[in-house]
Amino acid sequence: MAxxxxxxxxxxxxxxxxxxxxxxxxLFGWRxxxxxxxxxxxxxxxxxxxAGVGGIGPKQPGDPSPSMxxxxxxxxxxxxxxxxxxxxxxxVVAPPFDVPGQGRMTVxxxxxxxxxxxxxxxxxxxxxxxxxxQFGWAELNARGIxxxxxxYKSVFGWDAKESTAGGADAPPYTEFQLxxxxxxxxxxxxxxxxxxxxxxxxxxxxxxxxxxxxxxxRIRRARPLACSRCAERATPRGSPTGWAPGSRASRAPSPRRxxxxxxSPPGRTSRGVRAQRVGRPPRGR
Numbered sequence: 001m002a003x004x005x006x007x008x009x010x011x012x013x014x015x016x017x018x019x020x021x022x023x024x025x026x027l028f029g030w031r032x033x034x035x036x037x038x039x040x041x042x043x044x045x046x047x048x049x050x051a052g053v054g055g056i057g058p059k060q061p062g063d064p065s066p067s068m069x070x071x072x073x074x075x076x077x078x079x080x081x082x083x084x085x086x087x088x089x090x091x092v093v094a095p096p097f098d099v100p101g102q103g104r105m106t107v108x109x110x111x112x113x114x115x116x117x118x119x120x121x122x123x124x125x126x127x128x129x130x131x132x133x134q135f136g137w138a139e140l141n142a143r144g145i146x147x148x149x150x151x152y153k154s155v156f157g158w159d160a161k162e163s164t165a166g167g168a169d170a171p172p173y174t175e176f177q178l179x180x181x182x183x184x185x186x187x188x189x190x191x192x193x194x195x196x197x198x199x200x201x202x203x204x205x206x207x208x209x210x211x212x213x214x215x216x217x218r219i220r221r222a223r224p225l226a227c228s229r230c231a232e233r234a235t236p237r238g239s240p241t242g243w244a245p246g247s248r249a250s251r252a253p254s255p256r257r258x259x260x261x262x263x264s265p266p267g268r269t270s271r272g273v274r275a276q277r278v279g280r281p282p283r284g285r
Contacts (some may be wrong), residue, residue: 002074002103002121005156005178009072009119009127010135011055017042020056020067028133032056051128053135071116071138073156078104078120081155088154089147096120110151112142140186145174148186152176158183 002008014020021032021044030046030053043057059067075081078096085092085108093115094107103121110116129135142148152158158176174186 002072002119004074004076005158006074006183007071007129007135007138008074008121009054010069010129011057011072012067012069013057013059014067015059016067017044017056017058024056030133048128048131048133053128053133072105072119073116075118075120078106078118081118081120082106082108084155088151090151090155110140110142111147112140112144114140114142114148138184140184141189142186143189145186145188149174160186 012020021034024030024046025032028048030048032044032046034042034044041058043055045052046054046056059065082092082096085106089111091109092106093109094105096104096106098104102123103119105117105119107115107117140148149160153160156178158178161175161177161182162172163175164170164172171188175182176184176186
């Protein structure tokens with residue numbers, strides 16, 4: 001099952017899935033298996049060894065937004081999470097719905113406009129993070145970060161640990177923590193960024209195999225979402241996905257390096273979270 005209130009899955013929604021699969025298999029050495037069942041719309045699962053690291057699938061027809069990585073947070077009850085989202089000032093974009101035989105998911109926007117999803121898993125499968133060529137960190141870059149911090153505290157119970165690394169002129173950096181464990185980062189979007197650029201999220205891979213190998217990866221059990229059509233249903237058309245992907249190293253220390261994360265559903269964002277460590281979202285088998 002996906003670990004509650006922690007990152008549970010990442011997935012790439014691509015304008016050219018075949019090219020994305022070829023790129024990541026060469027870059028990270030991922031084994032990528034495309035589900036032959038038509039109902040999954042060409043959704044593929046990426047592996048390092050026998051451990052799932054994410055999903056790659058096609059964007060829905062007519063969606064003009066660019067390719068985007070998405071992140072999912074584990075929950076024991078997607079319906080209750082959706083209620084918390086509304087109560088905390090967020091917007092439920094895709095009300096909770098079932099992914100047959102695998103779980104239940106919902107997609108929403110936080111008060112800053114960033115999209116993110118919640119995944120209530122049922123079936124089991126390994127999903128690892130924090131090691132070499134695996135998901136390692138997520139970050140929210142938003143306008144009105146204070147509203148977002150309060151929101152995630154209410155919905156997921158995340159505490160905000162603020163630091164001022166980067167000099168007196170640099171904006172404070174926040175680490176989202178749960179029980180003292182850092183899960184993701186957040187910071188106010190620079191005022192020089194054009195207003196049309198929405199809040200967004202990114203994620204990335206570990207910087208080196210050495211750092212990744214210094215700690216053992218733990219496998220949290222959660223089954224990857226196996227339904228590209230579900231992802232399409234959950235994605236706001238014409239907008240980028242919620243906490244989105246990125247390829248640069250995390251600004252905050254990488255506390256999750258070497259840790260493992262459960263897998264979740266596919267989603268998108270058009271406002272800012274940034275993930276730091278791998279590249280491209282997942283979908284079930």
